Amino acid sequence: MPDTTAATATGGSSARSHPPAWRGPTVDLGQQHPRRGERVIKILLVAAAWLSVAVTIGIVVSLLAPTVTFFTHVGLGDFLFGTEWTGGFGDKFSWTDKAWGVLPLVVATAIITVIALAVAVPLGLGAAIYLSEYASERVRKVLKPVLEVLAGIPTVVYGFLALTIFTPIFAHLVQFNTIHNMLSPGIVMGFMIVPTIASLGEDAMSAVPLALRQGSYALGANRMKTTLRVVFPAALSGIVAAIVLGISRAVGETMIVTIAAGSRAQLTFDPREGAQTMTGFIAQIASGDAPQGSPVYYSLFAVGALLFAITLLINLVSIRLVRKYRQVY
């Protein structure tokens, strides 16, 4: 199709309405080599990201079917609010000779988690504030890696520590004579979580711009006021994330409680008593003989699903809280 304007302007064969004025040598801007590597890398990365999503969905689905079976035999109300749990006893294939109230397991988990947090949050945040705001560069460079190594100690070691060192000490201090109790695994679990909260909290506070601290100091604030009123609120979302991760680790921790809190499912609020947690129950039954299709087999999934739901709920609530109170810089 001849284009009159193009023809008159440049004398070339271009069909564009705005022909280029360039009359010099031409240049080839086409792709010289096909870039297949780029595509392969992208596919691998996409696969890596989606795989973790798929695994999560897979876990939920695999929990779901046995859990539904469990609740066809046991009422949801009886499960959630029942105060007696005898799932591991009696006739292996009978539903009716057992009590399926999960409250004793939930309460034991909650008490040990609260004890752990009472230790881990003050110590962890204190360490985080020290590392981020007070420690010199040299101290920080030594202390932070040491702290992170502490996070890598296997939990079975902590469990052993609780049983052989802390339990005898507490038995002497607060006068009780049971081998299993909730106090010593709770406190040891707190020590286990300290590095997690300290390290993540320090990251969050160090990320707060120096300019904000300078502004605060220039107004006559001292270090503590600058930390508590400027750095801490600005780092709140990271700090809450650190604490939530700590809670999730405490709720899900199995080894310490299996070793030191015992395997007696009983509803008690006395931390000097031993009591089985949700994870303790799952570990005990799953490592023993739970014939497939037996009631106690299905109950593992129900307790597992509850554990999953509780962790999810803590996450959702904390996201809400952070949105409300954080100060975005």
Place this chain on the structure above:
Amino acid sequence: MTNVEPDLDTVPETVGAPGAPHEIHVELGDRTNHRAPSAEPDGVIELRDLEVFYDKFRAVSGVNLVFGSKEITALIGPSGCGKSTVLRCLNRMNDLVPGAHVMGDVRFHGVDMYDASVDVIEVRRRIGMVFQKPNPFPKSIYDNVAYGPRVTGMKPKNMDDVVEQALHGAALWDEVKDKLKQSAYGLSGGQQQRLCIARTIATSPEVILMDEPCSALDPIATAKIEDLMVDLAKTYTIIIVTHNMQQAARVSYRTAFFTAAADEHGQRTGRLVEFDSTSKIFGNPSDKRTEAYITGRFG
């Protein structure tokens, strides 16, 4: 509604026109003319043989300066000449730099600011600072202004009044009075910088230090801050570090010119070259280096 109405009358005219390189073209702005500087500064802040080290590195040496109260003094000079270092000595912000070490005398009302008995918090309450980049806290406008009085333990009868006064003082009240509870991060850069000024004057300081306060702002916002500075100088002593020579010429009564000179080991140390009234520095400087710098032949 929240936009700053550009006030074109206050936009500075271009000065220092290119052309004859040896002639000095900087006009002294109208802003300085409302009060001529007294012959000698009264010495509300005085530096004697100031020397600042960062670890082994000597950043500034041999600075003797006498600042006048309720005046604007500008510190100018090429990058690395130590002018910001000198400014940070005046409210002991250098204390926060690891390895920083100050020698010589820094006197405020004749009192040695680096004496062991001095409370650094009191120093910084009396000598406020505004930074290069606006750095409001991630809090509401109100809480930003109330921060200083709160952390320094001032117990005003009515914090609302303190906040309103400070925002009036920084010429920001009319723009923010309806959104005091909103985040300071919703303000424009120029408004944020005026909020930082409001935050500083809320602790009722005597001196305000400004470290290149307009370098992150556009010309209109810059003009507003410059007007504000001249206004504030009726009440406060202002010391400003600036890279912008026209700004120094427009707003300051006195100007100190610094430059960096290499010693026998090749180490560059900032030194004060000349300190005089701004009209003298920009009109008829005594030192060849000053003249070279302000005419743009060096630096």
